[in-house]
Amino acid sequence: MIDKRSFQIEFQPLGLRDQFPAGISLLDCARQAGFDLVSLCGGKGTCGRCKIQIVSGNVSELLQNEKDTLSAEELAKKYRLACQVYAESDLVVNVPAESLSAPQRLQVEGVEPVVALDPIIQGYTVSLSAPSLSDPRGDDERLFEALERQHGVICKSIDEEVLQSLSRSLRSLNWNISVTIRNTEIVSVDPVESRRLGMAVDLGTTKIAGYLVDLETAKTLSATGIMNPQISYGEDVVARLTRAQMSPQDASTLQAKSLEALATLSIELCQEADGARPDEIKEIVVAGNTAMHHLLLRLPVEQLIKAPHVPSVSQAIDIKARSVGLSVAPGAYVHLLPNIAGFVGGDHLAMLLAIKAWEAEAPLMAIDIGTNTEISLVMRGEITSVSCASGPAFEGAHISNGMRAAPGAIDHLLLADQQIQYHTIHGSKPAGICGSGIFDALAQLVLNGVIDQNGRMQGGHPRVRENKTGREFVIVSEEERNGGSAITITQEDVRELQLAKAAIRTGITVLLKEKELSDSDIDQVVVAGAFGSYLDISSAITVGMLPAIPLSRFRQVGNAAGMGAKAVLISKTARETVQKVAREIRYIELAVAPDFNKTFMQAISLR
């Protein structure tokens, strides 16, 4: 009897979803979906390299060779071998990075600001005299006194965990030590040859970038990116916040996932930097949006979800790394950048810092495009910010053949003479279309008259056809995919994109109106973030998302939030500046801006 069932399978963190017939292994489903898992044994279930994790849904029974290959911990976490497992219902599947044959695109580079080395932690080499019957002072007192006498440094306290081991450390190191001080607190006591490192993290909703910095030289020793493991628990911030609000257990899981990611980063960054050890990390700086910030600290989120979207915490805060289970230097802190509003967080501030926004005299517009888009208008040192609910279309979600910027994603596209040319990430076979590709497609369809100004798809073009719900434009046909399903842009996709780009355009317009400026007054537009780096600015202008000003006025700065986090790690002055700026920024709630609805309706139109 032939199994005629078929199931919807969602592969995360790739953001790929499709319908697959029953009876084919998840390894084959992945291939059909257009991406490859590592498979050294060719699907025999022996190499154990095609590990995937079943997040939800029912699958076929666990086989003996899977039990042999996977660890007890992996089995408990529902890891399976993709080549041995079959869907028995709709599934959500998590694909660990190490199982992917080609890595995802994880941008860590960005335009780096020049900041002077002046970290919040300072190190001193100290030689103490050993105690004697005529000098039996306490070990803490002895250390304080030596620091003051030898370096003129006045300390007031010692971290509790450092205290626990201080007496033993002093003796085992023969009274010659390296002391790390943060403000007036001793946070680490080490051998004199020990290094003082710091980790900066851009905690994004989708991607997390980490940087390991030598705080004695300001040199970046390593940089790496990982997917945010919270993705399997909700693609966008609202989904995750809602889960956290509904269930304390989910809130704990979400927190654990982000902490796990920070721990992974600290280990990977150390591995990449020859011989670095996590316990040499004396300070961590995290820049994230308000939601990521709150989930990381397991702060209440109910008031963040509901209007007026109030952060529980907006000031910068410092917590002990160990209080959230991070194994770095004993007394190390995690510094979280301040938040500006419920949907404008520390990552936006970090970006503004990285581009030194507040130094701009002529109007500067700084845009962080994402599921939520934050925009700031800077003019003569005054900063006004808005947040736009641009939605997950740029991440490929809610788009028929959308996917994240993973191998096989069409990221650029040109339509000329009814001929289509596209580029995929890593040159792989096309699997779907990611944000920048979607934007190019939209722009090309507009330019070729396939879509009118209102977004209506016209018939007549050879690549336009009718589907069940309306028209669609075929980018890669079934034949071109050897019988796989076609990659198309549907009328519904166009509507989704119009809403997304209108949200951003509305934000820009509201900010300009508020300062009585017009598009042409903008001296500079800074586009930040991974999506913003790959976005074709011309396409974005064509569809009316970005202002139609000369391309020379645009700057794509890459992961500026990460660079800003690094600046905050390296420089106490930068840290203080961010906190000062955070208090001065004026936040405008778009929903209550004058003429919001009218502005939005106008912004929907394509040019």
Added chain:
Amino acid sequence: MIDKRSFQIEFQPLGLRDQFPAGISLLDCARQAGFDLVSLCGGKGTCGRCKIQIVSGNVSELLQNEKDTLSAEELAKKYRLACQVYAESDLVVNVPAESLSAPQRLQVEGVEPVVALDPIIQGYTVSLSAPSLSDPRGDDERLFEALERQHGVICKSIDEEVLQSLSRSLRSLNWNISVTIRNTEIVSVDPVESRRLGMAVDLGTTKIAGYLVDLETAKTLSATGIMNPQISYGEDVVARLTRAQMSPQDASTLQAKSLEALATLSIELCQEADGARPDEIKEIVVAGNTAMHHLLLRLPVEQLIKAPHVPSVSQAIDIKARSVGLSVAPGAYVHLLPNIAGFVGGDHLAMLLAIKAWEAEAPLMAIDIGTNTEISLVMRGEITSVSCASGPAFEGAHISNGMRAAPGAIDHLLLADQQIQYHTIHGSKPAGICGSGIFDALAQLVLNGVIDQNGRMQGGHPRVRENKTGREFVIVSEEERNGGSAITITQEDVRELQLAKAAIRTGITVLLKEKELSDSDIDQVVVAGAFGSYLDISSAITVGMLPAIPLSRFRQVGNAAGMGAKAVLISKTARETVQKVAREIRYIELAVAPDFNKTFMQAISLR
């Protein structure tokens, strides 16, 4: 067959040890030893009131009625019913306070200093405006701003745990709250009617005294004392420190025991103060000797045990109560007074504070008598301190019939016309002799010529007899105890007491010599501590422990350390003074004092 074995059984925290024949229940052993356990059923094993805990040694098998009566947790902790259990080897038995028919003497009262109410925590009632779309500031920012505007108070941080619940608290309390601030940190957010209480603790080696204070009125709401549950793990500080050093597990147990005691105190104090709740406790102050301090914080102790006896931590420290598992207000701190030296701790400083020692112009001698005796000489604001290893004789240990100040202990004694008169605590039948009784006995024996100046016991007195190891003086004979063993002072006891009192006298002499003073120059002698309160000063002068100056120059101030801890709780100024004084005190190590050996040898003589 008759069981002819006999076993040594030690009852703690009473400090009673004796030899008992096999085959009699521990309930009967207790009676023979001279104290009563609660026994409503008369030893049938049904009322469950004579609970005791087997700390070490082997006992008879657990019976069904014990399984029925004791909880699983109690069984796991080796609790048994005293009426049902028999010794099978030498034992150490812990007698919980609730099983004793008469309570132990636990002094909590003392001479209370007058300090102005000025606690480190301050409370403010704040009314906030609810957030709106046009005012969506973060909850933390809103609170900071209101505190500054309504009370002129500038806060800088909010305790992490308070932050976790801040957003919910503000909303559930309808934006009207009571805020507790410590320095510049918000440590608690409560309903406006909530109280601000504090707990002061004198963490003694043997006894722990606690005080619950209303920090808005400085009124003491309740006071209580409990035995230090560490006793079963070592009677004196050196025994406990050695255990902690030898085994990390024992160090953890010792820490857990003292934390357990603090938790018990907080609950009992609240029960005694009508309607008080532990979460209303916003600050805890602990004064203890250096060993108790280190064991409480699980600090390393190796350097404390070995010469030159160096404290790991000597400065005052503040730790979050929750970081050591105490359930009080979420952000409450435990403040530990500074230590002066390895064997002069925060309890001595608290005592000096309570008697306002540093205000003395004429020479003042402040003495804390205990297993370790701390003495300070104060003169024109200068304080010099020594520590004397007086040993546990005053607690009744190492004395043949010694015991702690529990019911049945002979605490005062008079020998006249060969007739002996004694007083027991609670007027119970005599069970042994406690510190003050031992001192009286020694003095009386000296005055009656039974002991010569060198401490040699003379024959000829009708109450003096020979025992296996030498002479002994019979206080209560076998006949007077109806066949129980006699209560005596042996020649060995006298030697033990001579060493103890010589240690103290040496400390006094060294301090005086150092300032070129003689006994008669002392303007005032303050004797603190429980033992010091019951000590007959005349007896102490008679045996040459205290200087022979007019009795009017002596002051017995009771539990001054507890009073000092309370002062530090009530007054920030007092707290700062203690820290300042701690840095200024000069500590002299007796072992390296000039002529130490000669001084000690002279001090051994009885007048």
